[in-house]
Amino acid sequence: MVKGRVLIIAGSDPSGGAGLEADQKVLAAHGCYAMTSTTALTVQNTKGVTGVHVIPSDFVGRQVEACLEDVGADVIKTGMLASAETIEVIAKLVTKFNVPTLVIDPVMVSTSGAQLLPHEAIAQLSQHLLPHTTILTPNIPEATLLLTQNGQQVNEIQSVSDVEAMGRKIQQLGPKWVLVKGGHMPFRKDLTVAKTDEEKEIVVDVLVGPEGSVLRVQSPYQKSTSTHGTGCSLASAIAARVAQGADMPTAVRGACRYIEAGIKTAPQLGSGNGPLDHFHSTYTLPFSPGYFVEYLLEHPAVRSVWDEFVYHPFVMALGNGTLPVESFKGYIVQDYLYLIHFSRANALAAYKAKSIGDISRSNEIVSHILHEMKLHINYCNSFGIAEPEIQATQELQACTAYTRYVLDVGQSEDWLALQMALAPCLLGYGAVAKMLHAHADTVRDGNTYWAWIENYNADDYVEAVRLGSELIEKNIRLQSPSRIEELIKIFVHATKMEIGFWEMFPYK
Numbered sequence: 003m004v005k006g007r008v009l010i011i012a013g014s015d016p017s018g019g020a021g022l023e024a025d026q027k028v029l030a031a032h033g034c035y036a037m038t039s040t041t042a043l044t045v046q047n048t049k050g051v052t053g054v055h056v057i058p059s060d061f062v063g064r065q066v067e068a069c070l071e072d073v074g075a076d077v078i079k080t081g082m083l084a085s086a087e088t089i090e091v092i093a094k095l096v097t098k099f100n101v102p103t104l105v106i107d108p109v110m111v112s113t114s115g116a117q118l119l120p121h122e123a124i125a126q127l128s129q130h131l132l133p134h135t136t137i138l139t140p141n142i143p144e145a146t147l148l149l150t151q152n153g154q155q156v157n158e159i160q161s162v163s164d165v166e167a168m169g170r171k172i173q174q175l176g177p178k179w180v181l182v183k184g185g186h187m188p189f190r191k192d193l194t195v196a197k198t199d200e201e202k203e204i205v206v207d208v209l210v211g212p213e214g215s216v217l218r219v220q221s222p223y224q225k226s227t228s229t230h231g232t233g234c235s236l237a238s239a240i241a242a243r244v245a246q247g248a249d250m251p252t253a254v255r256g257a258c259r260y261i262e263a264g265i266k267t268a269p270q271l272g273s274g275n276g277p278l279d280h281f282h283s284t285y286t287l288p289f290s291p292g293y294f295v296e297y298l299l300e301h302p303a304v305r306s307v308w309d310e311f312v313y314h315p316f317v318m319a320l321g322n323g324t325l326p327v328e329s330f331k332g333y334i335v336q337d338y339l340y341l342i343h344f345s346r347a348n349a350l351a352a353y354k355a356k357s358i359g360d361i362s363r364s365n366e367i368v369s370h371i372l373h374e375m376k377l378h379i380n381y382c383n384s385f386g387i388a389e390p391e392i393q394a395t396q397e398l399q400a401c402t403a404y405t406r407y408v409l410d411v412g413q414s415e416d417w418l419a420l421q422m423a424l425a426p427c428l429l430g431y432g433a434v435a436k437m438l439h440a441h442a443d444t445v446r447d448g449n450t451y452w453a454w455i456e457n458y459n460a461d462d463y464v465e466a467v468r469l470g471s472e473l474i475e476k477n478i479r480l481q482s483p484s485r486i487e488e489l490i491k492i493f494v495h496a497t498k499m500e501i502g503f504w505e506m507f508p509y510k
């Protein structure tokens with residue numbers, strides 16, 4: 003669900019690791035709505051930048067206006083701004099549209115050393131944008147450049163306090179918050195600057211804010227070349243979290259953790275500085291909401307088992323009327339016994355349900371089963387089997403196995419798992435009756451079993467299938483993909499039990 007509108011003003015990186023492409027992935031991973039205004043096209047990959055094509059600033063401005071005057075933005079995030087003129091245009095529009103939050107990543111030089119903002123434009127950035135900035139996210143080299151360009155002396159950094167002091171000085175230039183990123187200057191365990199690679203243990207990002215507030219975010223130093231676009235991604239993660247309502251320290255801490263995990267799980271692409279994994283914590287459901295049952299029945303683990311159940315020779319013999327009557331008698335008695343336990347399982351589902359609507363739904367199913375059982379008794383009577391005889395019949399193994407499996411899932415797992423164990427019966431009988439109704443080999447006139455087929459194709463049964471599917475659809479979208487796979491296994495197992503049920507009786 004989309005929450006938070008973010009307009010990114012940045013350059014494009016065709017290799018997808020940095021710039022607009024990275025920003026949009028971050029925003030997508032956070033469930034935000036992303037808009038873009040493109041300041042420059044670049045030619046680059048993990049090995050470096052080999053070309054920059056600057057977009058005319060008035061065109062960049064028109065893109066910004068098109069977004070703001072229509073969709074609007076909760077946050078604007080800027081990256082590579084490419085030219086002094088573009089900075090001026092953006093500053094004017096930010097004031098005109100009064101966008102509440104401005105996240106500025108002062109991109110100047112790429113990791114590979116390419117100039118992404120002309121040196122002279124730092125003056126425009128300081129003069130026009132910093133006073134409107136909610137949070138500025140320089141790394142230490144960028145922070146140093148900003149300060150020296152503004153006539154300030156920068157002392158060599160010896161400790162975290164020096165980084166904090168640097169942030170404070172930049173804050174004087176206008177931003178409400180400044181996050182000085184420590185990735186370029188790892189510390190030892192005792193928080194003094196590491197002098198050798200072996201000593202690099204800890205990275206500290208320092209956030210300074212209003213009224214003297216400070217937040218230090220410490221992360222373990224990761225010896226990794228997968229750092230292309232970390233700055234862009236971090237600023238976008240902050241933008242996303244603020245757009246969704248987080249306060250700044252919470253947004254910054256969460257964004258730092260997001261990047262830390264992105265580097266840890268990086269996909270190792272390219273031969274230079276590779277991209278992060280932006281989707282390390284994103285779940286994608288393999289079906290669209292409302293279409294789980296369709297997905298389920300087409301699932302590779304389900305499809306053949308489902309077809310074996312629905313088109314079972316026992317079923318086909320019901321359809322063409324050739325099923326031996328003794329088999330049908332045996333089946334209907336066992337099915338009666340099955341339905342007793344199927345009712346218990348639905349009563350258990352009522353107990354496990356959390357809303358009165360779902361409880362009453364299970365209750366309705368039990369009433370429907372009672373109606374179905376009366377039909378079974380009528381059938382039995384017509385074959386000369388009286389009710390006491392049915393009651394006295396022993397359950398066959400497949401009947402016991404199936405029903406107790408469903409009840410065990412219900413006892414040991416949650417409500418939805420129980421619904422998945424019940425589903426093959428509910429959906430399956432509907433599917434069987436529908437298939438037989440449409441099948442060319444089905445005989446209607448004079449078929450002893452036609453009434454059975456009609457029962458499961460009748461409006462009330464079709465409605466029960468619809469309601470049952472709706473319940474599953476409503477709840478399944480809230481599960482994780484791995485849980486969905488587990489639930490599908492339960493469905494497959496119960497479907498195999500259905501096949502076992504048909505197999506109890508000779509069909510020729």
Ligand SMILES: Cc1ncc(COP(=O)(O)O)c(N)n1
Nearest residue numbers: 013014020021112113230231
């Ligand atoms: C379009 C664009 N924007 C920003 C960066 C900086 O990212 P990095 O410092 O990781 O190279 C980049 N390389 N390209």
